[in-house]
Amino acid sequence: MIGALAVRAGLAEPTGCVLESPELHSDALPGIDELVFGGHDISSIPLGKKAAALAEAGIVPARLAAAVQDALLEIEQDVRPLPVRDTQAEIAEAVGADLDGFRRRHHLDRVIVINVSTTEPAPRPHPAHADLDALRAALDGPDPVLPPSALAAYAALSAGCPYVDFTPSTGARLPALDALARGQGLPYGGHDGKTGETLVKSVLAPMFALRNLKVRTWSGTNLLGGGDGANLADPAANAAKSASKQRVLHETLGYTPQGDTRIDFVEDLDDFKTAWDLITFEGFLGTRMRMEFTWHGCDSALAAPLVLDLARLTAAAHGAGRTGPLTELAFFFKDPLGQVPHALADQWQALRDAVAAFDVRNTRR
Structure with missing residues (x-):
């Protein structure tokens, strides 16, 4: 957020933002200045204090942290604590209501949900992970069925929001959630940002x-x-x-x-x-x-511009009518979705081809 606000205000260059490369220019991609921020956070520390802490640690320049304080205070109004409910179905419904409220308040074309939380352990297999109807029924029960990242993906997709997992956690990598994404006509991406x-x-x-x-x-x-x-x-x-x-x-x-x-x-x-x-x-x-x-x-300075890129790419993919896994985002991930090349040069070419295709598809729609 600090970086996007600083770039938007002309206080910093978009160094590290892959989409600022001339080879990836596309009118289908929303600009950094078009992004609106909000989300759920387990931390109650105000964004302004987090920015000051990043400056003190030498991660961002102190002058930038100070310059964006007012803008961070505005974003703070759209940051919510994670809801606590009796069942995971109720939690997902509450998260979805927050996402819908955010969309309406800011008159947004679309909301992209990106998971940047800490890594969670691999979940134990559950029969409901393989079938969407079974999953919906199981989520109404008292016992947790989905790990937090997958519950976030379920909530986002159910609310009509594309989902991207920047962590190695489960996220949308379950057959039931793939079915949900396709049924909703939504794309999803991941996993585990490749930064070092x-x-x-x-x-x-x-x-x-x-x-x-x-x-x-x-x-x-x-x-x-x-x-x-x-x-x-x-x-x-x-x-x-x-x-x-x-x-x-x-x-x-x-x-x-x-x-x-x-x-x-x-x-x-x-x-x-x-x-x-x-x-x-x-x-x-x-x-x-x-x-x-x-x-x-x-890690923060390397990951932050990629998160901005992923929000913009996923928005363009959604606008182009893409559904299911966004395999062309492999360039950004350690453990990408699908059967894709892992050599960076091959992934770069796939990304270039995808961005060019977004232009064509958005023109036709």
């Missing part, structure tokens, strides 16, 4: 494959602080995140090299992250070699 180490993997792994070099091992250690780091100290959430980060190697190389990805919480790092990767590989006549890289990044 995995972004580098999606560039390097294709290099090894194209040069026919055999990757023997690929191990990585991620050190991060902040709320995400604290949440990933939970073994179940950590396992879900680590699995998402490793998928790119198998999908790109065609096999899974030895090694794994570790994620450790280091409180002192705050919102910054360091990733160390060691790759051993084999060349001509079996010669053993290795490569190492270190990534130092700020």
Whole structure:
């Protein structure tokens, strides 16, 4: 929000916003200045104080945090606590009512719901996950049926809102929710924003494959602080995140090299992250070699412009009549939906083709 407000006011450049590339220009995409913000938050800390904290941590310039305080106060009027009800069906209905009220108050063409909450553990399978009618019946019961991200997706889709999951959580990745999206004529996207180490993997792994070099091992250690780091100290959430980060190697190389990805919480790092990767590989006549890289990044600064891009892309897809999974958004995700290429260059081409198609479809509608 800070970034969008700053760009809108001419106080900052849209650096990191993929859609600002000339190759992705499209009249079908809403501008950053057309976005209206609101949502549900488990935190009661005012947005202005959050902005000040980000400035103090060195994540955003203090002058920008100060300049957008009034605008953040206006957005605050459209931030709601998560509703508490007796059943998940009632929670979804309350969330849907909030979304509809937001749409009406601001006379919006459409509302895009993007999940940017912390990673949740993989859910236990439930028979209702496979069938929409069974899911609706089960949600009326006293026991939780859906994890929070999937309940948010159910509420959004039921309210006529496209849904995007920027986390590795379940979100709309259930057969029942896919059926709901298609029945409502809505698109959805995900999962797990690709901002750091995995972004580098999606560039390097294709290099090894194209040069026919055999990757023997690929191990990585991620050190991060902040709320995400604290949440990933939970073994179940950590396992879900680590699995998402490793998928790119198998999908790109065609096999899974030895090694794994570790994620450790280091409180002192705050919102910054360091990733160390060691790759051993084999060349001509079996010669053993290795490569190492270190990534130092700020997750918030890397993720925020992508969230703006995803809101704009999903709005254009909805306007073009797309329904079901938005596989062309793979460029943005570690664990994208569908059977898609995982090499970044291939994903970039798919994104370019999709944006060009949005122009054609929006013209016809």
